[in-house]
Amino acid sequence: MNYVLTCHCKAVTIHVTLSEGLETARRCDCSYCSRRGAIAVSAALDGLEIVTGNDMLSLYQWGTKTAKHYFCNNRGIYTHHQRRSDPNQFGINVACLEGVDPKDLGDVRWVDGINHPCDRKQKKAL
Numbered sequence: 001m002n003y004v005l006t007c008h009c010k011a012v013t014i015h016v017t018l019s020e021g022l023e024t025a026r027r028c029d030c031s032y033c034s035r036r037g038a039i040a041v042s043a044a045l046d047g048l049e050i051v052t053g054n055d056m057l058s059l060y061q062w063g064t065k066t067a068k069h070y071f072c073n074n075r076g077i078y079t080h081h082q083r084r085s086d087p088n089q090f091g092i093n094v095a096c097l098e099g100v101d102p103k104d105l106g107d108v109r110w111v112d113g114i115n116h117p118c119d120r121k122q123k124k125a126l
Contacts, residue, residue, distance in 0.1 A: 004098040007072035007079055012053030014079065016043050016092055025094060025105050030113025032062065032069070038078055039102050040091035048080065048090050085111075 001021040005014040018024070024042040027033065050057070058073040066084035071077060081091045094102045 003092075003100070005079060005092060005096045006098060007053070007056070007077040007096060008075040009072065009077075011056045011074050012072050012079055013051040015049045015051055016080075016090075016097070017047035018043050018092070019047065022094070022100070022105060025108045026111050027108050028111050028113035033113055036078055039094040039105065039108050040081075041094055042083070042086075043080075043090045043092050045082070045088055045090065048092075 001018050003016045003018065005016050006012060018041055020042065022041055025039050026041075027037075027039055053072070056072050056074055057070045057079070060069040060071065061067065064084060066087060068082040069078060070080050072079060077096065078093050079096050080093060083089050083091050094100055094105070
């Protein structure tokens with residue numbers, strides 16, 4: 001399924017192909033995502049094309065620095081991130097998809113980001 005993703009000020013426009021549509025909708029309870037409050041869906045790395053505003057996107061990383069979180073540096077809206085649980089995918093902010101109302105998704109499953117497998121591997125190595 002093809003979507004257009006835009007930030008709040010419309011400086012960033014991204015064409016997104018969701019191979020499983022909105023079926024992958026999820027929320028994460030890690031320290032960053034729980035504060036952000038976004039619902040994410042998945043897209044393959046080649047399923048995202050930045051049409052406008054690449055220069056308006058800022059990158060945020062922390063911890064293992066595996067995940068790459070992008071947001072519009074004009075209004076601060078999170079648009080997408082490269083996932084740390086599957087770096088071959090992007091997580092897409094559902095609220096930025098044109099024509100999609102996150103409220104229509106109903107109950108969205110939660111993923112356990114607090115106990116992320118990457119964090120457990122890192123702790124064992126210490």
